[in-house]
Amino acid sequence: MLPDTNTRVRQNTMDSVNARITREAGDRVARLALAGPAAIDRRLAELDAEWDTERTLEANASTLALAGIVLGATVDKKWLFLPGAVAAFLLQHAVQGWCPPLEVLRRMGVRTAAEIDRERYALKALRGDFRGLPQAPTSPAARRAFAAAAQG
Structure with missing residues (x-):
């Protein structure tokens, strides 16, 4: 799942x-x-x-992918491996919520x-x-639900 x-x-x-x-x-x-x-x-x-994790990952991934394309076109076709790897990491992040750069970004506090x-x-x-907003609901069950929602 x-x-x-x-x-x-x-x-x-x-x-x-x-x-x-x-x-x-x-x-x-x-x-x-x-x-x-x-x-x-x-x-x-x-x-x-x-910048949140998504924006940071997207900016870094697109920078690396573009660099790989330019290097692949001008230096050596082996550099085309880089945009492929970046695309795979982005897909992995989209599906699983994890990719190798994410661990580094999170440790950096992103x-x-x-x-x-x-x-x-x-x-x-x-x-x-x-x-000016309405106050928390008054029933005990509503209060518990409201408090739980506030905790994230």
């Missing part, structure tokens, strides 16, 4: 790396809670510009879109962006 799109990268990342990425985001949110609205605004702008969004929405909640 194919992994869920939203969780496939985390499922294929070592638990210690996932924990570090989550801890670092939580630490940033805690620091920014004390730093005030201007710091939160700056961090939200940084998050808007942050986050998934969901991980970036989790930090973004925590900061927006701190800033008060959701004050």
Whole structure:
């Protein structure tokens, strides 16, 4: 069975790396809670510009593929192996949620879109962006469901 799109990268990342990425985001949110609205605004702008795992993989893969094509056409046809390997890795990532470069990117701290969004929405909640929205449901079952959804 194919992994869920939203969780496939985390499922294929070592638990210690996932924990570090989550801890670092939580630490940033805690620091920014004390730093005030201007710091939160700056961090939200940084998050808007942050590249997630998908974008990083796509940019690196296309760069390597283009380099392989150019080298294959101008230096030696053996270089055409490079775009083939890159395409295979991209297909593997699309299907399984894992490819060899992903492990390196995750260790470097490159986050998934969901991980970036989790930090973004925590900061927006701190800033008060959701004050006008309806409050959490009042029934005990609805409260538990709402709390579980908030934990990701």
